[in-house]
Amino acid sequence: xxxxxxxxxxxxCRCNKITEKVIMESILNGSNNLSxxxxxxxxxxxxxxxxxxIEKIILRFA
Ligand code: FES
Numbered sequence: 001x002x003x004x005x006x007x008x009x010x011x012x013c014r015c016n017k018i019t020e021k022v023i024m025e026s027i028l029n030g031s032n033n034l035s036x037x038x039x040x041x042x043x044x045x046x047x048x049x050x051x052x053x054i055e056k057i058i059l060r061f062a
Contacts, residue, residue, distance in 0.1 A: 012053050015046035023057050032062040 012020050026040045044051050
């Protein structure tokens with residue numbers, strides 16, 4: 001596995017190095033939509049390519 005593949009699995013938001021765990025914690029602390037998760041974690045505030053993945057996490061945990 002290449003380092004790029006490892007990063008891709010480790011971070012939901014690769015631009016800002018945000019893991020699924022950080023997003024889940026944000027949801028558990030009340031961020032139940034993408035806008036609030038952006039504010040609290042900075043995920044999806046660069047290229048936006050991770051938005052669909054974050055939406056999936058919201059559906060699973062919110
Ligand atoms: S991968 Fe999340 S903003 Fe680019």
